[in-house]
Amino acid sequence: MSAAHLIAFDADDTLWSNQPHFDQVEARLLEIIAHCGEPAHLTEQLNAVQRRNMQLFGYGAKPFMLSMIETAIQLTDGAVTGKDIQQIIDMGKELLRYPIEPLPGVVEVLTELRRRGHRLLVLTKGDLLDQESKVARSGLGDLFDHVEVVSEKNEATYRRLLTRYNATPEEFVMVGNSLKSDILPVARLGLRAVHVPYHANWIFEHVDPAQLAGLDFHTVQDVRQVLTLVN
Template identity: 55%
Template sequence: MTCYLCYSHSLTNTFMKLIAFDADDTLWANEPNYIDVKQKMCEMLSHHVDEETLSTRFYDAQIRSLQVFGYGAKSFILSMIETAIELTNGAITGAEIQQIIDTGRKLLDFPIEVLDGVSEVLETLSKQFDLMVLTKGDLFDQESKIARSGLGHYFKHVEIVSEKNEQTYLRILQKYNVQPTDFLMIGNSLKSDILPVIHIGGRAIHIPYATTWAHEMVADEQLIGKSFTTLTNARELLELLETVKDEA
């Protein structure tokens, strides 16, 4: 457990009005499924283009797609198709495009692997705090994953947004009449879950996942002077909260 800032009594029930959890790669594994589908696409197109070129151009297509289609499986699939068409100069066959679609469709119904300790943590915290799922992405896709995870009953609120930035967090806190100082965000992304919350005066706990999409990475210098807590896994969250309660 690396504690950049131990919040003392401010994490006790008296002060915490709302605790929000990110979903993908915080509550359940998500990124490995996308990596697997991308690898299958590389294999399908290996006779057209080398993997390094494909990976670079695919990432560029994903970033472009974010501005139009947002995050999620559907945007990912459309980016795969766009990349395949571009890199083959339109020579890709209809059968190959169908194969890409069929492979990408697996992202919409893959079995949910709840991360170790998450169910136990939510079971405990839901008895003491109002909990929220606060995730970005496609509404249908994220609602489906929440339902398939079997974790939905632990959360009083669910917010699925197109982007997680300072404006989004402020809007949600205003909606629920919660001050930033009474809000705790828990997630795996420094860019989406940690830094925006700190910037508005809220509190955040970072639980890194084994793999992180390049778009969610931040430079080390962006973390200078930022105070947050980093844990190894969800189980340590209960230990941290108990510690600060005892110190209160």
């Protein structure tokens, strides 16, 4: 019998699907501004606006809404209609309230890890209210001991987390789909990280594979395999 661990799970695209919803909304935006150019050009513009706004706006649906609006204004040279902008806002509102369904295996894994006596944490970056609302809508809230919403997941964040939850480096495990946020900083600190890839990835979470060279972490194809990695 091993000691109790502090096991942190990323939320979006680890506990439930998120990126596909954003991709759908982006596809609808491209339809609204289709007359402004080729899809690849429109996406490039949207990404440039998002990149510029990211430090100021952070992550999540509200920054995405504002960046979509700015993109539509820029690409139409100000000729976008109020009706189109209202449609963008309405699409963004849907991103804040769609039903949240846990991904396959998630409930089973969390229930079993709790039964084994581990402490479970949601660790997610982004918008506080939005993420708290998603945990509530997912019905998973009672399976977690804590919900921690942070503005960035970097090495300093993980160091703070261990202090805040009184966990030794040996006790900590991070599980998530983002190499950039969930794996890289954790592995760099020499902590345990379990990568559960998801089919849809956000462009701003991409990592140069060279950065991963020499780092130690697990990759599993199914979240249920976490149960064999953590006793």
